[in-house]
Amino acid sequence: xxxxxxxxxxxxxxxxRLDAAGYLADEGLATAAFLALRMGRPLFLEGEAGVGKTSLxxxxxxxxxxxxxxxQCYEGVDAAQALYDWDFPRQLLHLRAAEAAGVTDVDRLEHxxxxxxxxxxxxxxxxxxTTPSVLLVDEVDRADDEFEAFLxxxxxxxxxxxxxxxxxxxxxxxxxxxxxxxTREVHDALKRRCLYHWLAHPTFEREVAVIRRRLPGVxxxxxxxxxxxxxxxxxxxxxxxxxxxxxxxxVTALTALGATELSPDLATxxxxxxxxxxxxxxxxxxxxxxxxxxP
Amino acid sequence: MTPSPAVTEPxxxxxxxLAAAGVEVxxxxxxxxxxxxxxxxxxxxxxxxxxxxxxxxASPEDVERYDRVFAAYFGRRPDRPPRRVTVPPxxxxxxxxxxxxxxxxxxxxxxxxxxxxxxxxxxxxxxLRHRDVTTLGxxxxxxxxxxxxxxxxxxxxxxxxxxxxxxxxPVDARRTVRSLLRHGxxxxxxxxxxxxxxxxxxxxxxxxxxxxxxxxxxxxxxxxAACRVRPGTEVFTVGTRLTRVTRELRRREPAAxxxxxxxxxxxxxxxxxLGDELKEFLDRWGQRGTARGxxxxxxxxxxxxxxxxxLAAQMARLARLARRIVWVNPHRGYQGYSxxxxxxxxxxxxxxxxxxxxxxGAMEELARLLARPRGVREGW
Numbered sequence: 001x002x003x004x005x006x007x008x009x010x011x012x013x014x015x016x017r018l019d020a021a022g023y024l025a026d027e028g029l030a031t032a033a034f035l036a037l038r039m040g041r042p043l044f045l046e047g048e049a050g051v052g053k054t055s056l057x058x059x060x061x062x063x064x065x066x067x068x069x070x071x072q073c074y075e076g077v078d079a080a081q082a083l084y085d086w087d088f089p090r091q092l093l094h095l096r097a098a099e100a101a102g103v104t105d106v107d108r109l110e111h112x113x114x115x116x117x118x119x120x121x122x123x124x125x126x127x128x129x130t131t132p133s134v135l136l137v138d139e140v141d142r143a144d145d146e147f148e149a150f151l152x153x154x155x156x157x158x159x160x161x162x163x164x165x166x167x168x169x170x171x172x173x174x175x176x177x178x179x180x181x182x183t184r185e186v187h188d189a190l191k192r193r194c195l196y197h198w199l200a201h202p203t204f205e206r207e208v209a210v211i212r213r214r215l216p217g218v219x220x221x222x223x224x225x226x227x228x229x230x231x232x233x234x235x236x237x238x239x240x241x242x243x244x245x246x247x248x249x250x251v252t253a254l255t256a257l258g259a260t261e262l263s264p265d266l267a268t269x270x271x272x273x274x275x276x277x278x279x280x281x282x283x284x285x286x287x288x289x290x291x292x293x294x295p
Numbered sequence: 296m297t298p299s300p301a302v303t304e305p306x307x308x309x310x311x312x313l314a315a316a317g318v319e320v321x322x323x324x325x326x327x328x329x330x331x332x333x334x335x336x337x338x339x340x341x342x343x344x345x346x347x348x349x350x351x352x353a354s355p356e357d358v359e360r361y362d363r364v365f366a367a368y369f370g371r372r373p374d375r376p377p378r379r380v381t382v383p384p385x386x387x388x389x390x391x392x393x394x395x396x397x398x399x400x401x402x403x404x405x406x407x408x409x410x411x412x413x414x415x416x417x418x419x420x421x422x423l424r425h426r427d428v429t430t431l432g433x434x435x436x437x438x439x440x441x442x443x444x445x446x447x448x449x450x451x452x453x454x455x456x457x458x459x460x461x462x463x464x465p466v467d468a469r470r471t472v473r474s475l476l477r478h479g480x481x482x483x484x485x486x487x488x489x490x491x492x493x494x495x496x497x498x499x500x501x502x503x504x505x506x507x508x509x510x511x512x513x514x515x516x517x518x519x520a521a522c523r524v525r526p527g528t529e530v531f532t533v534g535t536r537l538t539r540v541t542r543e544l545r546r547r548e549p550a551a552x553x554x555x556x557x558x559x560x561x562x563x564x565x566x567x568x569l570g571d572e573l574k575e576f577l578d579r580w581g582q583r584g585t586a587r588g589x590x591x592x593x594x595x596x597x598x599x600x601x602x603x604x605x606l607a608a609q610m611a612r613l614a615r616l617a618r619r620i621v622w623v624n625p626h627r628g629y630q631g632y633s634x635x636x637x638x639x640x641x642x643x644x645x646x647x648x649x650x651x652x653x654x655x656g657a658m659e660e661l662a663r664l665l666a667r668p669r670g671v672r673e674g675w
Contacts, residue, residue, distance in 0.1 A: 031345040038334045076456025088472040183584030191353040192324060198355045
């Protein structure tokens with residue numbers, strides 16, 4: 001275990017370090033992340049979009065002083081994009097050069113062609129070869145089930161076998177964070193391999209704290225106003241309730257306009273930062289006064 | 296690590312209780328819990344709570360159950376901030392009659408060609424085919440059920456992003472160069488690839504309210520047949536609340552699957568608030584991905600107690616997400632039917648096809664309709 005990592009002694013300690021990295025984790029999340037580090041298991045984070053799943057991986061990488069290696073999943077992502085690929089153009093060049101030099105030993109030539117230097121490491125292989133590292137498998141629910149099965153295999157024993165080269169084994173398994181927006185149900189086998197944590201929307205106090213932590217220049221008044229409005233929006237039964245990421249975007253937009261507090265006029269002009277559906281915007285436009293009202 | 300029995304026993308007991316509450320708890324997970332407890336120290340209830348929660352749960356629904364069982368088992372639960380996910384508890388109430396012993400027929404035989412089977416017992420089944428299922432006697436009903444279970448409903452294909460080797464199509468540079476290397480750099484042959492094809496997801500929303508109850512069982516049976524053909528199929532029932540019965544219908548044997556599903560549904564023969572239920576479906580499942588690009592089958596008579604305007608708005612939302620919407624209305628099977636109920640009228644502009652669902656013949660027609668190949672969109 002790397003020095004920086006072993007220094008994390010309790011969930012509370014991890015929460016403090018994450019805080020120093022600009023990420024406010026509550027008790028549950030800090031405990032889950034702490035257990036993932038200690039037990040060497042992947043952390044499976046599920047929750048609405050914009051509640052801070054991806055940011056946690058970034059903060060963890062900063063805390064551990066390890067590079068963050070990110071694998072963004074999408075439908076059709078396959079081994080060549082996730083694991084490794086051979087650098088064919090370079091292999092061809094090498095072959096032509098060898099031919100020109102009059103090399104005739106076929107065995108030797110083949111051996112040279114499948115050398116490590118012609119191997120392009122994609123995120124999963126790179127994470128196994130980099131110690132320490134934090135591997136972020138982002139939005140795994142977007143990949144198809146074939147890929148899930150394959151991911152399960154890699155995450156189970158942290159080895160990758162390359163037919164032409166042999167088996168690559170991680171010296172120390174990377175810290176793995178898998179995120180899902182739950183656009184579809186990820187297979188149980190994969191979840192059960194991991195430690196599971198459901199990330200909910202933050203409470204009002206926590207939201208204010210996160211906004212002020214992320215945007216230190218913002219007035220307390222503005223952070224309060226926006227957090228309150230966003231909490232109301234989440235209760236307003238919208239097609240897409242705003243996440244923490246949208247609150248931060250909204251405050252950034254308001255700050256760019258020089259605002260120090262939220263007024264109905266400012267809210268109307270910047271609603272696009274927080275609402276992403278036309279139906280939602282139309283509905284809220286009519287109720288802007290109630291939205292920004294203070295208790 | 297060898298945990299003391301003082302720690303192991305309550306944890307194992309708790310895991311067993313959790314399993315009884317419907318959370319899947321394989322032994323490896325319990326090991327993980329003990330390992331987590333060892334790391335956190337078993338001193339406080341909070342560490343027990345979190346060690347268990349991150350290792351024994353796999354979905355927000357699991358977390359909900361976990362909280363309930365934890366409070367019951369350990370007497371209280373550590374305080375923590377309220378969450379927004381609320382999953383209504385599922386109470387058990389059997390409603391479907393147990394159709395005994397027809398499971399063996401339900402399995403699709405190797406050459407399960409309903410067309411050919413039908414020729415064998417032609418005369419009897421020809422008569423039964425067009426009769427309303429609710430008018431049948433027990434024996435005839437069992438016969439029809441058997442045929443419905445043997446149907447193979449499937450949705451049409453769509454193109455995937457994944458490329459697969461193919462004899463024709465664009466040149467696959469990667470594989471071509473690889474084969475070229477294998478032959479010492481001599482260009483031997485061109486390898487080609489094409490985008491793969493995949494079946495679209497089928498989603499069933501089946502109304503189990505009072506007016507639909509006699510037909511709902513047949514529709515559930517049809518949905519079960521679809522689940523067996525294509526495991527990605529999703530099935531929900533609507534009434535006074537939304538119930539996901541996909542998991543229950545995963546059992547292969549029709550009688551067992553239907554019994555499990557009906558035990559999970561606790562609003563049989565109640566009223567219908569289609570608009571609200573559809574909204575809940577879209578909020579919790581549909582918009583996230585379940586309905587995207589899917590073929591959605593709604594089985595209902597459109598007898599809506601709620602506001603038709605809400606239903607219309609939700610149908611419009613669904614229509615923007617789904618590939619096709621097929622509405623199965625048992626009353627459609629009768630001559631002179633016109634969509635007169637408020638709900639049906641509100642929904643109709645967003646429905647691609649309105650079909651009957653009152654008889655075996657109607658179910659067969661539905662299966663053919665769903666499988667209609669690409670490009671045949673006319674008439675939808």
